[in-house]
Amino acid sequence: MASASVQPVLELTGIGKEFGAIRALHDVDLQVYPGEVVGLMGDNGAGKSTLVKVIAGNFPPSHGEMRFDGNAVQFYRPVDARAVGIEVVYQDLALSDNLTAAANVFLGRELKRRIGPFALLDHKAMAARALELFGELRSETRPDDLVKQMSGGQRQAVAIARTRLSNAKLVMMDEPTAAISVRQVEQVLGLIHRLKEQGVAVMLISHRMPDVFAVCDRVVVMRRGEKRADKPIADTSPEEVTALITGAKEAA
Amino acid sequence: MALPMESPVTFSNVGKTAWWQRGVFASQTAYVTLALLVLLVIMHFASPYFFTEGNMQNVAKNFSFIAIATLGVTFVIITGGIDLSVGSMMCFSAMITSMVMTALSTPGMPGASLFVHLAADGKTVVANVPGLILVTSVLSGLGVALIVGLVNGFCIAVLGLSPFVTTLGMLSIVRGLGYVVSNGRGSFPGGPDADYFYRLTSGDLLGVPMPFLYLVILALIMAVVLHHTTFGRHVFALGGNEKAAELTGVAVVRVKIEVYVICALAAGLQGIIICGWLGSAPANMATSYELNVIAAAVIGGANLAGGIGGPLGAIVGCVLLEVIRNGLVLAQVNSYWQQTLVGVIIILAVLVDRVRSRML
Numbered sequence: 001m002a003s004a005s006v007q008p009v010l011e012l013t014g015i016g017k018e019f020g021a022i023r024a025l026h027d028v029d030l031q032v033y034p035g036e037v038v039g040l041m042g043d044n045g046a047g048k049s050t051l052v053k054v055i056a057g058n059f060p061p062s063h064g065e066m067r068f069d070g071n072a073v074q075f076y077r078p079v080d081a082r083a084v085g086i087e088v089v090y091q092d093l094a095l096s097d098n099l100t101a102a103a104n105v106f107l108g109r110e111l112k113r114r115i116g117p118f119a120l121l122d123h124k125a126m127a128a129r130a131l132e133l134f135g136e137l138r139s140e141t142r143p144d145d146l147v148k149q150m151s152g153g154q155r156q157a158v159a160i161a162r163t164r165l166s167n168a169k170l171v172m173m174d175e176p177t178a179a180i181s182v183r184q185v186e187q188v189l190g191l192i193h194r195l196k197e198q199g200v201a202v203m204l205i206s207h208r209m210p211d212v213f214a215v216c217d218r219v220v221v222m223r224r225g226e227k228r229a230d231k232p233i234a235d236t237s238p239e240e241v242t243a244l245i246t247g248a249k250e251a252a
Numbered sequence: 253m254a255l256p257m258e259s260p261v262t263f264s265n266v267g268k269t270a271w272w273q274r275g276v277f278a279s280q281t282a283y284v285t286l287a288l289l290v291l292l293v294i295m296h297f298a299s300p301y302f303f304t305e306g307n308m309q310n311v312a313k314n315f316s317f318i319a320i321a322t323l324g325v326t327f328v329i330i331t332g333g334i335d336l337s338v339g340s341m342m343c344f345s346a347m348i349t350s351m352v353m354t355a356l357s358t359p360g361m362p363g364a365s366l367f368v369h370l371a372a373d374g375k376t377v378v379a380n381v382p383g384l385i386l387v388t389s390v391l392s393g394l395g396v397a398l399i400v401g402l403v404n405g406f407c408i409a410v411l412g413l414s415p416f417v418t419t420l421g422m423l424s425i426v427r428g429l430g431y432v433v434s435n436g437r438g439s440f441p442g443g444p445d446a447d448y449f450y451r452l453t454s455g456d457l458l459g460v461p462m463p464f465l466y467l468v469i470l471a472l473i474m475a476v477v478l479h480h481t482t483f484g485r486h487v488f489a490l491g492g493n494e495k496a497a498e499l500t501g502v503a504v505v506r507v508k509i510e511v512y513v514i515c516a517l518a519a520g521l522q523g524i525i526i527c528g529w530l531g532s533a534p535a536n537m538a539t540s541y542e543l544n545v546i547a548a549a550v551i552g553g554a555n556l557a558g559g560i561g562g563p564l565g566a567i568v569g570c571v572l573l574e575v576i577r578n579g580l581v582l583a584q585v586n587s588y589w590q591q592t593l594v595g596v597i598i599i600l601a602v603l604v605d606r607v608r609s610r611m612l
Contacts, residue, residue, distance in 0.1 A: 096492030
């Protein structure tokens with residue numbers, strides 16, 4: 001997958017981040033290629049979420065350079081990251097329970113049609129496009145159903161469909177399988193496969209070893225703010241990754 | 253990315269919710285509307301006067317006196333906020349409107365020469381442009397409401413103060429300002445445009461009371477805004493999950509400020525209308541009306557936790573309160589029971605909804 005001829009969609013060079021005296025990230029280099037699923041692992045406080053937040057534009061890094069699609073980029077707000085094609089599926093999914101699936105998918109970028117001087121919501125077009133996206137993800141989700149009444153898997157589908165709206169090139173998923181049932185985990189992993197098929201790069205932040213080994217092409221291990229390992233899944237084992245996370249093994 | 257769909261979505265595992273378990277039919281508003289209809293039938297048998305034209309006009313007028321403010325506060329409640337300053341706002345807007353109207357109609361007052369002059373007899377005051385004083389005074393009444401709404405919104409959305417505390421403070425501030433500007437005496441709309449003012453606020457059009465007419469128009473606009481515009485969608489999103497709304501790029505601060513401004517403007521307009529009906533704006537006008545307004549919204553199905561509510565519910569809540577009040581009077585029940593009953597109904601309405609959502 002990661003051949004030299006393909007340009008990485010995301011390229012981090014020497015990324016570091018300090019919060020006052022605390023060094024949260026130090027000298028992280030990372031490439032992510034189109035259609036690749038990268039697992040990002042590490043214990044609490046290892047710097048995973050800081051790295052994700054830097055990439056998602058929650059705050060700029062203190063050092064280093066970020067390139068997206070070959071261009072140097074700087075993000076100050078999440079909207080900046082979204083504008084170039086980085087989408088984040090948050091751990092709590094960031095859905096509004098009281099709205100329909102279609103409304104959630106289009107929240108913040110509603111489709112409108114003009115009637116005279118007024119711009120009114122185009123409910124039909126949004127429902128149709130949402131249904132199409134759910135179809136691509138092969139999720140049995142009705143656009144007009146309230147998110148409140150949905151299963152964990154359907155909610156994931158809604159959150160992921162949102163990232164497909166803008167044809168994002170990189171989707172970061174923060175613990176997508178943390179709080180759902182076994183069957184729904186299968187569905188979510190299926191959704192990640194769908195994204196991969198469509199050439200989208202996925203970064204999966206997870207604590208669950210089986211999930212990472214089931215869908216990822218490559219695993220990146222963080223420890224104490226540094227990248228300790230970056231290996232193709234085929235060349236490693238859950239035991240080795242566990243050792244890297246806990247520090248039993250320093251680097252690989 | 254227009255990919256061909258390998259397989260169209262099938263819904264083999266996911267049933268469709270029956271129509272009566274969705275949308276309006278599954279809301280508290282629907283149950284309360286039903287209760288209202290039952291109550292109307294009971295009233296019809298309880299008192300022969302209830303369905304007379306005069307009484308119906310009376311009911312329509314009376315509930316319109318809090319319903320416009322209820323529409324406004326419903327916006328705030330949907331976002332998960334609360335506005336306790338509506339009662340004071342009603343009074344203050346009414347007061348400013350009538351004071352401005354009186355001042356502009358008094359030759360010799362600063363600025364009045366632009367609006368009025370004395371007739372040849374030296375006593376009668378004549379407007380330079382009929383209606384201009386009315387428009388100016390109503391706009392100044394709404395103008396102070398706009399400012400109060402902006403201050404509420406700024407404190408809550410930008411400074412992050414709690415809506416309850418902010419608007420509780422504003423309740424007191426605005427009421428106090430009302431006493432200050434009027435010296436506690438209240439004021440009366442007067443001058444050459446007062447007739448227009450009374451006709452537009454407490455008159456009627458083809459037998460329909462004007463306040464009721466305004467209410468219907470505003471409710472229709474509100475329904476369209478809530479369900480067919482981006483703003484309305486964001487109002488609901490804010491009440492459902494504020495953090496999610498922010499992460500998805502909704503302009504949370506702006507929407508919040510806007511709902512408090514809408515609420516203050518609705519209250520201001522309501523106050524101006526009440527002032528026309530009373531013929532004055534006393535300094536203690538609409539005291540504790542905020543509780544009636546919020547009660548009506550909640551009875552009608554607006555959820556104080558945010559995310560649910562609408563114009564129909566707001567109106568149904570107001571009608572229910574007024575029919576009970578009116579009914580108790582007609583049935584010659586001691587009118588002191590009214591408050592007690594209203595309280596029981598607030599709790600019942602919310603209780604029925606809770607039981608229903610547990611059963612589904």
